[in-house]
Amino acid sequence: MDIQYHSTHIPVLCAEMLETLAPSPGKVYLDGTFGGGGYTRAILKTNVAKVIAFDRDSDAVKRAEPFKEEFGERFEIVHACFSDIHKHIEPGTVDGIVFDFGISSYQVDEAHRGFSFRQNGPLDMRMGIGSQYSAADVVNTFKEKDIADILYLYGEESRSKKIAKAIVEARSIQPFETTQELALLIRKIVPSQEGFDPATLTFQGLRIFVNNELIEIERALQLSNQLLPIGGRLVTVAFHALEDRLIKNHSQMDFNHQGYLCSYAKINKKVIVPSQEEVRSNPRSRSAKLRGFIKQVRR
Ligand SMILES: C[S@@+](CC[C@H](N)C(=O)[O-])C[C@H]1O[C@@H](n2cnc3c(N)ncnc32)[C@H](O)[C@@H]1O
Structure with a gap:
């Protein structure tokens, strides 16, 4: 079935995400939440070797088709939950990971998906696989x-x-x-x-x-500990306190990685929130909170 695109998703805090992830030429990045591909595109434009993107929503995966034509082998899309990234990615093979949690504007704006209390649609709310x-x-x-x-x-x-x-x-x-x-x-x-x-x-x-969202997030963060190399970056964008609390707690825990005691160093001292200008032009960004971390061996 062809999907009709009635809406568009404006990537939130995209410049700040790029600055925090600091993608380098020749490296490989994982975008755990492809959505409309705004983050993936921004990362690919910096001349990285490759972006591997995930989304549980088959509409998002269809939206990724033109990316394959545009970026060829530098782009790959996986139709899977981010709680399963370890089934597709070998430890140490991605240099940075980004998660933009929550739902996309496509999902909210399409009444038939049943997310919106403003529009009438079947009471569904499933993002895709895993529900x-x-x-x-x-x-x-x-x-x-x-x-x-x-x-x-x-x-x-x-x-x-x-x-x-x-x-x-x-x-x-x-x-x-x-x-x-x-x-x-x-x-x-x-x-x-x-x-x-x-x-x-x-x-x-x-x-x-x-959508089992909090368990999905917890699992994705734990898997990121194992998939990132030392020095690898993890960037997250949360849209409500429950998500942000999980991320904050997770980033404060030490963990074992191949016999080393590891932890995360904060990239930015303070959580990054959208400017007034961004909120004015994209009101859906208003509750976003971006955090970035570097995996390090604990001394
Ligand atoms: C906020 S949107 C991402 C927008 C994207 N950063 C962009 O710039 O277009 C979140 C996306 O993550 C997907 N998603 C949410 N939970 C997921 C999960 N557990 N596994 C995989 N994808 C998930 C949703 O289907 C949605 O497409």
């Missing part, structure tokens, strides 16, 4: 307590119990099929605050659960 349940499966079949836990843990939704109760009552009359059915129910029972849709945190919680 066991759709969001509709969760709200229609999980126990009330489990739904409340998902909204609380992954959405940081303080009204999780109230929302879960309302979901279970509503589904006994009619199971949820669309994003709007769920969003309307939440808007009915949770008071709205200016500029913040009451459905935001519920949708975030369901999306993170459906």
